[in-house]
Amino acid sequence: MKKQAEVVIIGGGVVGCAVAYNLASMGCKDVVLLEKNYLSSGATGRCGAGIRQQWGTEMNCKLAKASMEMFENLEQILAYEGEIELKQGGYLILAYKEQEVKQFQKNIELQNSLGIESELLTPEEAKEIVPHLNTKGLLAASYCARDGHANPFEVTRAYAQAAQSLGVEINTFTECKDIIIEKGKITEVVTDKGSIKTKTVINAAGGYSDLIGDMVGLKLPVYSERHQIMVTEPVNSFQTPMVISFYYNFYCQQVPHGSFIMGQGDPNEPKGHNIGHSWQFLQELSKKINHVLPPLGQLRIVRQWSGLYNITPDAQPIICQAEEIPGFYMAIGFSGHGFMIAPMTGKVLAEMILGKNLSMPLDKLDLGRFDRGELIPEPSVV
Amino acid sequence: MDDKIIICFCEDITRAEVRQTIKNGATTLDEIKRIIRCGMGPCQGKTCEEMICREIMDITGKKKEDILIPTRRPPTSSILLADAARSDNNEKTS
Numbered sequence: 001m002k003k004q005a006e007v008v009i010i011g012g013g014v015v016g017c018a019v020a021y022n023l024a025s026m027g028c029k030d031v032v033l034l035e036k037n038y039l040s041s042g043a044t045g046r047c048g049a050g051i052r053q054q055w056g057t058e059m060n061c062k063l064a065k066a067s068m069e070m071f072e073n074l075e076q077i078l079a080y081e082g083e084i085e086l087k088q089g090g091y092l093i094l095a096y097k098e099q100e101v102k103q104f105q106k107n108i109e110l111q112n113s114l115g116i117e118s119e120l121l122t123p124e125e126a127k128e129i130v131p132h133l134n135t136k137g138l139l140a141a142s143y144c145a146r147d148g149h150a151n152p153f154e155v156t157r158a159y160a161q162a163a164q165s166l167g168v169e170i171n172t173f174t175e176c177k178d179i180i181i182e183k184g185k186i187t188e189v190v191t192d193k194g195s196i197k198t199k200t201v202i203n204a205a206g207g208y209s210d211l212i213g214d215m216v217g218l219k220l221p222v223y224s225e226r227h228q229i230m231v232t233e234p235v236n237s238f239q240t241p242m243v244i245s246f247y248y249n250f251y252c253q254q255v256p257h258g259s260f261i262m263g264q265g266d267p268n269e270p271k272g273h274n275i276g277h278s279w280q281f282l283q284e285l286s287k288k289i290n291h292v293l294p295p296l297g298q299l300r301i302v303r304q305w306s307g308l309y310n311i312t313p314d315a316q317p318i319i320c321q322a323e324e325i326p327g328f329y330m331a332i333g334f335s336g337h338g339f340m341i342a343p344m345t346g347k348v349l350a351e352m353i354l355g356k357n358l359s360m361p362l363d364k365l366d367l368g369r370f371d372r373g374e375l376i377p378e379p380s381v382v
Numbered sequence: 383m384d385d386k387i388i389i390c391f392c393e394d395i396t397r398a399e400v401r402q403t404i405k406n407g408a409t410t411l412d413e414i415k416r417i418i419r420c421g422m423g424p425c426q427g428k429t430c431e432e433m434i435c436r437e438i439m440d441i442t443g444k445k446k447e448d449i450l451i452p453t454r455r456p457p458t459s460s461i462l463l464a465d466a467a468r469s470d471n472n473e474k475t476s
Contacts, residue, residue, distance in 0.1 A: 037412075038408075038410060038412060038413045038416075039413075040416065041412070045416060153416045153417070157417075231422075232463065233423075233424050233460060234423075257419075277455055277456055279456065282456060282457070282466050283466055283467070283469055286463050286464070286466035286467035287467045289463060289467070290463060290464050290467040291467075296463055297462065297463050297464030297467060298462065298463070298464060299462070299463050300424065300460035300461060300462055300463070301457060301460060301461055301462075301463055301466060302423070302424050302426060302457075302460045303422075303426055303455050303456075303457075304455055304456055304457070305453070305455050
């Protein structure tokens with residue numbers, strides 16, 4: 001492991017690897033990435049693998065749209081020999097309450113104004129896209145055909161390999177233990193395999209970003225929360241879009257490999273770093289899916305697992321430099337949608353660190369917004 | 383041993399593919415699983431794990447006790463989603 005580096009990135013998920021690649025591709029190649037387990041072992045590799053642009057805030061919409069454009073060309077951009085398994089089968093978001101219909105209309109107006117081609121469908125139109133959808137009680141659905149899926153393991157690997165080929169050092173099974181600050185400036189990162197002298201650190205630790213904040217004495221306004229998920233055996237393709245419902249609180253998609261991946265949020269889930277599993281989840285989610293997408297009842301569930309959402313008070317990420325500690329950057333608090341906006345996050349954060357013109361202003365996503373009371377709540381989160 | 387032998391029956395992964403993945407640097411069961419999918423199928427690694435373990439030991443020289451076992455998760459064996467939906471703790475078991 002290097003003893004000194006221009007930039008040290010903490011976290012080998014999709015965000016950490018994307019920042020590493022972008023720094024290197026912009027000329028900053030003296031970069032070390034630390035990952036306490038293996039690449040994509042945290043939230044990235046545990047996520048629902050969906051990528052959508054149908055968001056309710058300007059920042060999420062912009063980040064998601066730009067990221068989708070990058071996903072569409074990622075294999076070429078990164079000269080990846082594998083496949084990221086991009087499937088643009090759309091996202092169908094179901095509305096069961098008048099309030100939801102109103103919110104979706106508002107979201108679609110915003111999305112359209114930003115160039116995202118989403119539309120409101122009738123239940124009949126929704127059924128044309130998902131013929132096995134039970135439309136009982138359904139009022140409308142928001143749909144964007146260009147949303148879809150990519151494989152989080154492959155995307156992370158693609159970024160990591162591209163970063164390594166440009167000279168970035170990636171250290172897996174290497175845990176960041178402390179960050180040394182002298183006279184208000186970062187001097188050193190301590191790991192369980194030795195120390196690295198540096199002036200710039202990026203906190204991309206996902207569900208554990210609060211612990212990295214503690215190391216520099218920053219109480220970050222984020223918390224982690226377990227979200228569970230399950231997968232069926234692979235079958236021939238019969239569901240094109242990701243189907244999600246905020247009312248029932250679930251998402252469900254068929255990935256290119258053939259498996260169905262589905263998950264739900266639990267309003268009673270306690271805060272913390274627990275990534276265990278519960279039988280209640282299996283039962284509750286199965287009931288919802290069996291009701292809304294009945295033929296899925298005949299599929300066999302092979303596994304359930306869980307991962308951490310890293311949540312901010314407004315469900316939008318924090319991407320900035322800490323004002324209190326020059327050189328301490330963070331891309332955290334993605335609130336369950338970090339994978340899908342990682343490509344653009346990685347690019348803009350690298351530009352920010354290198355003092356370049358930003359491809360997209362991210363001042364609305366700074367850490368100070370919570371103290372200033374300038375929260376911009378994202379209404380559309382499962 | 384023939385490299386074309388299938389090690390992971392669920393995902394059709396050959397011994398040669400497993401060995402190549404280990405040689406490329408993935409030396410834990412969890413990493414190998416996330417690259418070539420062995421252990422993600424209906425058997426959840428119950429068939430292939432031991433064999434992959436032996437390949438890791440053979441190529442890296444690791445001892446068996448140093449090879450971490452991936453997290454065990456429910457269900458123990460695959461179940462129909464409709465059956466999971468029907469199960470209810472208020473129902474009496476027959």
